[in-house]
Amino acid sequence: MSNDDRTNDDHDLHEYFAAVRREEVALAPPIPILSLTACGHGRRQLPGKLAVGATCLATVIAAAVWLLPGLRVAHEGSNPVRGQTDASITSWKPATDFLLDTPGRELLEGVPDIGGWHGALNPSGHGESNRPLKKRILP
Amino acid sequence: MDRTYFREELERMHAASFGWALWCCGQRREEAEEVLQSAYLKVLDGAATFDGRSSVRTWFFGVIRRTAAEQQRRQWIRRQLFDRWLVSEPDALPEPGPEALACESEIRRNLLRAVAELSTRQQQVLHLVFYQELTIEEASSVMNISLGTARTHFDRGKRRLREILVEQEAHHV
Numbered sequence: 272m273s274n275d276d277r278t279n280d281d282h283d284l285h286e287y288f289a290a291v292r293r294e295e296v297a298l299a300p301p302i303p304i305l306s307l308t309a310c311g312h313g314r315r316q317l318p319g320k321l322a323v324g325a326t327c328l329a330t331v332i333a334a335a336v337w338l339l340p341g342l343r344v345a346h347e348g349s350n351p352v353r354g355q356t357d358a359s360i361t362s363w364k365p366a367t368d369f370l371l372d373t374p375g376r377e378l379l380e381g382v383p384d385i386g387g388w389h390g391a392l393n394p395s396g397h398g399e400s401n402r403p404l405k406k407r408i409l410p
Numbered sequence: 411m412d413r414t415y416f417r418e419e420l421e422r423m424h425a426a427s428f429g430w431a432l433w434c435c436g437q438r439r440e441e442a443e444e445v446l447q448s449a450y451l452k453v454l455d456g457a458a459t460f461d462g463r464s465s466v467r468t469w470f471f472g473v474i475r476r477t478a479a480e481q482q483r484r485q486w487i488r489r490q491l492f493d494r495w496l497v498s499e500p501d502a503l504p505e506p507g508p509e510a511l512a513c514e515s516e517i518r519r520n521l522l523r524a525v526a527e528l529s530t531r532q533q534q535v536l537h538l539v540f541y542q543e544l545t546i547e548e549a550s551s552v553m554n555i556s557l558g559t560a561r562t563h564f565d566r567g568k569r570r571l572r573e574i575l576v577e578q579e580a581h582h583v
Contacts, residue, residue: 281540284568287575288540291518292429299428300443302421 419466420453426542430471433537434478437522441481449477464551468544471552475534524574532567535560 420427431442431449449470452458458473460466525533531553538549550560 281568284536284540284571287517287521288537290515291521292541294515294518295429295432296425298439299425302424 416460416466420450420470423467423470426467427470427474429541430537431474431478433533433541434475435481436526442478445474445478445481448481449474452477464548467542468548468551471538471542471544472554475552475554520575520578524571524578527574528567528570529563531555531559531563532570535563536567536571539564 427449428442428446431446432439435441435445449458452473453460453470460469463469525536528536534553535546535549538544538552539546544552546560546564547557549564550557553560555563
């Protein structure tokens with residue numbers, strides 16, 4: 272389609288828009304950047320962006336290198352014995368294990384065998400052998 | 411394409427580009443200047459590259475249209491966020507000042523008032539054809555729509571614009 276497709280009936284609209292165009296062209300601001308920068312503007316800007324990115328990256332790496340040994344020392348310092356390897360799972364006890372200790376628990380751990388009762392009453396061993404007695408059923 | 415020639419082309423059609431940016435931004439001058447500046451930067455940064463499939467003008471007008479759409483989308487999102495979190499919007503779109511209104515001629519005011527009642531696509535296709543004197547095919551390329559759609563918007567927009575202008579004249583009489 273060409274401009275000729277617009278019929279002569281559109282002449283009035285052409286006039287309207289042409290009048291508006293004349294006004295707006297007069298109001299157009301000066302061209303902002305094209306006269307100041309060459310078309311290679313972007314090519315100069317890209318290394319600038321890269322430089323900023325590289326600087327940020329270097330800062331982060333430097334901060335990590337600076338802080339990491341300090342963090343490691345602090346972590347090792349929190350261990351009870353420095354340099355000791357972690358206990359195996361069989362010998363490991365949770366740090367909150369003491370909460371399970373109840374008063375009198377040691378008494379339960381110290382209850383003697385029923386069969387060894389008499390021997391325990393006579394430690395000198397007179398008249399009795401040190402041989403442990405057989406368990407008897409009490410009446 | 412020769413860079414010097416390319417730059418000269420952009421400079422030559424600066425006023426027309428500003429006119430198009432103005433229409434893409436609903437006649438808000440500051441916004442249009444910002445859009446045009448962003449479009450130039452896109453071209454100079456290489457974010458928008460001319461592939462030679464159309465004229466420089468058609469291509470650059472497409473860049474302006476997309477830039478204006480992006481800007482409007484950003485402003486819409488910002489408005490939504492500020493409306494939700496801060497209640498008041500910090501930078502509402504500026505209204506034209508009294509001196510700007512005084513500078514406007516009667517014919518421009520009437521036309522803009524009439525065009526404001528059309529859909530965005532009708533406004534754009536009429537502007538590109540009558541104001542920028544592009545063909546409908548070129549206008550469809552700028553607007554990134556099919557020729558048939560552009561023609562439909564052109565015909566309906568033209569008819570509706572005439573009706574509104576006639577109504578305006580009747581009111582004045």
